[in-house]
Amino acid sequence: MRVGMSTSSAPSSLFNLDALFDNPLFAGGIGLASLGAAAAFARKGAIVALGAARRRLLVNVEISKQDPAYPWILAWLSQPRENPGFLASRLTRIHNLSVTTTTSSRGANLGGPSNAHFFLQPGYGRHIVKFGGAYIAVNREKHSTANMNTGEPHEIVQLTTLWAHRHAFEAIFSEAHQLAAKANEGRTIVYAARGMDWASLGEPRKKRPLGSVVLDEGVKESIVTDVKDFLSRQQWYVDRGIPYRRGYLLFGPPGSGKSSFIQALAGELDFGVAMVNLSEMGMTDDKLAYLLTKLPKRSLLLLEDADAAFVNRRQRDADGYSGASVTFSGLLNALDGLAAGEERIAFLTTNHIDRLDPALIRPGRVDMMLRLGEATKYQAAQMWDRFYGDVDKDGSGRERFLQRLDELGLFGTDREGKPSNRHTSTAAIQGLFLFNKNDAQGAIDMAEGLIPRKFEAEDTVPDGAIKTPP
Numbered sequence: 001m002r003v004g005m006s007t008s009s010a011p012s013s014l015f016n017l018d019a020l021f022d023n024p025l026f027a028g029g030i031g032l033a034s035l036g037a038a039a040a041f042a043r044k045g046a047i048v049a050l051g052a053a054r055r056r057l058l059v060n061v062e063i064s065k066q067d068p069a070y071p072w073i074l075a076w077l078s079q080p081r082e083n084p085g086f087l088a089s090r091l092t093r094i095h096n097l098s099v100t101t102t103t104s105s106r107g108a109n110l111g112g113p114s115n116a117h118f119f120l121q122p123g124y125g126r127h128i129v130k131f132g133g134a135y136i137a138v139n140r141e142k143h144s145t146a147n148m149n150t151g152e153p154h155e156i157v158q159l160t161t162l163w164a165h166r167h168a169f170e171a172i173f174s175e176a177h178q179l180a181a182k183a184n185e186g187r188t189i190v191y192a193a194r195g196m197d198w199a200s201l202g203e204p205r206k207k208r209p210l211g212s213v214v215l216d217e218g219v220k221e222s223i224v225t226d227v228k229d230f231l232s233r234q235q236w237y238v239d240r241g242i243p244y245r246r247g248y249l250l251f252g253p254p255g256s257g258k259s260s261f262i263q264a265l266a267g268e269l270d271f272g273v274a275m276v277n278l279s280e281m282g283m284t285d286d287k288l289a290y291l292l293t294k295l296p297k298r299s300l301l302l303l304e305d306a307d308a309a310f311v312n313r314r315q316r317d318a319d320g321y322s323g324a325s326v327t328f329s330g331l332l333n334a335l336d337g338l339a340a341g342e343e344r345i346a347f348l349t350t351n352h353i354d355r356l357d358p359a360l361i362r363p364g365r366v367d368m369m370l371r372l373g374e375a376t377k378y379q380a381a382q383m384w385d386r387f388y389g390d391v392d393k394d395g396s397g398r399e400r401f402l403q404r405l406d407e408l409g410l411f412g413t414d415r416e417g418k419p420s421n422r423h424t425s426t427a428a429i430q431g432l433f434l435f436n437k438n439d440a441q442g443a444i445d446m447a448e449g450l451i452p453r454k455f456e457a458e459d460t461v462p463d464g465a466i467k468t469p470p
């Protein structure tokens with residue numbers, strides 16, 4: 001009994017919980033504390049539950065500025081739309097706008113202020129739009145981080161709607177895409193490298209009609225047919241496991257219409273043009289290879305001045321530095337190395353075919369080579385008709401023009417039929433016609449100006465002397 005007493009009294013003196021809880025002060029404190037804890041717990045629970053509910057009930061789409069859909073969505077958001085009902089019309093007003101201005105010097109008042117087009121779009125912050133029956137919360141945000149390549153701050157647009165209305169997004173994206181397609185209808189987008197990215201070079205320009213580029217008989221048709229045939233054969237390539245790529249090399253003297261033709265061809269095919277100038281400073285092998293892996297969809301790759309890479313034949317300097325421009329091996333790798341995109345139509349242009357290396361002209365790199373050369377009689381006649389066809393109905397002016405060019409030996413032969421070593425370019429003929437816009441006779445009178453300003457074989461020039469054009 002004593003033993004029992006002593007054992008029970010010893011712990012009770014140490015942890016006398018009953019006594020502790022009997023203490024009203026302590027019990028009160030504990031009660032309050034646990035109430036607080038419960039409240040905090042409940043609050044946290046509520047936040048988690050809300051978050052979960054949000055995640056379950058709402059759908060979010062985030063579009064970053066790097067995505068091609070970004071400008072489409074902004075344009076779509078800025079479309080005027082009528083919302084019936086007091087609440088809807090108040091709720092969906094966009095109060096915060098930003099403006100993108102494009103100017104063009106088209107129009108009558110040349111010299112005066114140019115035409116400006118303002119494109120209003122939702123500014124940064126939150127907006128609500130209504131699409132069909134769905135309310136959509138829009139949040140446009142600029143981040144404090146920037147794209148390392150372009151230096152532009154990251155930007156996103158976030159669209160949120162109820163889970164039940166999630167299908168609205170598909171409709172919105174397709175509507176926005178159609179809107180963008182309509183805005184660019186009849187236009188050719190030209191992309192150029194900006195940093196390590198492709199960016200549209202200025203506003204999309206009006207399509208150049210294929211008919212406005214005058215090539216020698218049959219030349220245009222041969223390329224157009226080949227490209228169209230290639231475009232219709234994708235499955236053929238896929239079935240055979242061949243990369244779906246085709247390359248063209250256009251070469252010839254300056255001003256023969258190489259660049260113009262590619263631009264017109266892109267318009268004809270409803271493609272854009274992704275342009276890289278290989279002689280451009282800062283275009284390195286790595287950059288070229290990287291850019292080619294992420295070519296804009298539906299665009300022709302245009303590599304201008306391909307000979308620049310031949311000049312840079314040297315591979316790498318001793319210190320491993322690959323130089324400031326593209327090397328020959330860099331070009332070959334970009335065209336059909338591992339990093340080369342799976343789908344691609346590439347056009348290379350050069351003025352110096354003699355600097356070319358046979359390694360380039362291999363199927364898969366260049367499949368077709370075409371020379372766009374000096375103006376032929378056929379081209380001169382076609383161009384005349386394009387410029388003066390409406391005033392020179394009987395074609396007599398054209399005959400006199402062609403005869404004059406022949407007299408001047410500009411078609412390669414002189415009056416006796418011997419080689420004259422003299423040619424002119426289609427660009428020069430265009431220049432002559434532009435100068436004499438409404439004056440066909442003036443063009444004939446000034447035809448002498450088409451004689452190229454360069455040394456000719458029969459000219460005797462003392463060593464070292466430079467003959468400047470008149």
Ligand SMILES: Nc1ncnc2c1ncn2[C@@H]1O[C@H](COP(=O)(O)OP(=O)(O)OP(=O)(O)O)[C@@H](O)[C@H]1O
Binds near residue numbers: 212213256258259
């Ligand atoms: N065959 C042609 N038909 C119509 N216009 C032409 C033709 N060739 C040249 N032109 C005109 O001449 C100008 C220069 O042409 P373009 O830039 O296409 O020449 P290019 O062959 O690319 O020259 P370069 O080798 O110097 O790059 C353009 O304004 C173009 O309209």
Ligand SMILES: [Mg+2]
Binds near residue numbers: 259260
């Ligand atoms: Mg060119």
